[in-house]
Amino acid sequence: MAVNDKFGAIRKGLLEFLVLKVIAADRVYVADMLKKLSETEFATQEGTLYPLLSRMRRDGLVDYEWKESEAGPPRKYYELTASGRAQLDELADYWRAINKTIEDLGPKG
């Protein structure tokens, strides 16, 4: 089993965290997010991202507003809500903790 496959479930679980980070950096629409993520290990697709964003919006983590674009129809630009920002901080802390645990366990390499 390739390393890539072994971390498939973890990448999927981390996707929400990553999306929060991407949105926190800048107000983006879905194509932007996909482009940013496509350069990383967390490359994803519309089929995954739209349902995820829809749930995050229901959970009150993100919100969007329609904005006219110069080419084509208006787009949804996403931004973090206050609770989204709080969630991002929590997740970031937790991730740092996990990283530390991994670093501390086993031989130092």
Added chain:
Amino acid sequence: MRTVITISLNGNAYQLDAVGYEALRAYLHVAEQRLAGNPDQAEILADLEQAIADKCRRYLGPHKNVVSSEEVAEVLREMGPVDGGSGEGSQTAAGSMGGGAMGTEGLYAGAGASTGAGQSGASGNTGAGAPGDAAGGATNTSGASGDAPRRLYQIREGAVFSGVCKGLAAYLNIDVAIIRAVFVLLVLLTGGVWILVYVVMMFVIPYAQTSEQHAAAHGWPFNAEELVARAKAHYAQFRQNGSKWQRKAYREQRRMWKSQHKQWKEHQRAWERWGGPSGNPPAPPPPPPGWAAGPSSQLLNGVLSPIVGVLGVILFFTFLWMLIAMIKHHTLFGWWMPHEIPLWVGIVFLIVLYRAVASPLNHAKYAAHYGTPVGHAWVALVGALIWLMFVAFLAWLAWQHWDEVLDFLQQVGNFLRDVIDHREPPPGNPENAALYFVAWGAPSCLLPGYIASRELESHGQIDSLDVFGEAADGDVVDSCCGDGAYGIERHAA
């Protein structure tokens, strides 16, 4: 050349070729199913459509306004599988995350497989290289056939009475002949009470009217692809079975036409020879000879057919009335039957008598049917109408004398109980066993089950009802047949 289908994606029109359209439709269908129960289903679908539209627009230019199937496949591959499982909290445990991911992947593979099938090898890049492609496809299909709800309906098409047996057969996935045999057996064993059960079922179980309900009756999944696939299968089967006799019939028809044409030409030539020199304007040619029969015999057939039909109906109901009289009062032709003669002998005698009288009549009627070249359906219709009128009349009569009908029902029950109680065949005696068989066979003729065995051709009237149904091929006719049969049943009872 390819067929182009125009679709609207989130309010914008796009043109796809037919194969691409099927692929896209399958993708959105799967997406819709995966998002069922998601409160934002409509919004997500709209977003997905918009994303697909954006991607499609990439492929369009001033000199290209159709998105090809290859391009649609590429777009869908970029879109990726629609994740319907995120609503169930994907951030909980790693295990459940894994499960969710697996499910999604399997589903996507299924969508990919169906896309591939739609492409029919037009392009090689549809498979999307998703892992476990075949497995996913299999899961998808088995899921589709397993999830389709199966409901109990009455199926009128090809039904003997009302379609209860057909519906049950479809529901239980058993051959209808077996169900019917079981029903006839149950009628016999319960002394006719089962007829009432059937009637109750007839009123309680709804009819399958729409194609969707028909699909549900058989437990078939109902969607467009399935319908098309089924229709194709039916057509292929029809061609396989039908082509042989079709060709034969066509050849015979052609031979007949040819000979008729020749004869007609000769007549015309003779006419011209006779009328041409005298300078008369060309008279209309005589009617082509050999159209089965001359006009006079056509007329005779046309008149004869309804008469024979009426006679047949009268004969059948005389037979029925005599049967009833025999069971009720133990009389034959108005005389008391000697008590030494058991009832079943009388019934068998009556049936044999009826068949002996009715069969020449039926033959006459068929001859009349096929003697009229143009009006097969018309003659059959008249016959069926006469029949229906009689049935309606009898139903009315039965309604008027409901108490007596009930009384008779009870007597039939008693009679059957007698048969069951007293005519157990002693084992190892073939002669008695044969008698027993006759005694069983006779009451079965009394009961509606008998009409089920119309292959016996003892009732031309019912055949004509059938012809009527085929000729008009309408639900109304079918329902008439159903009601009519119900009338007979009640009267027979």
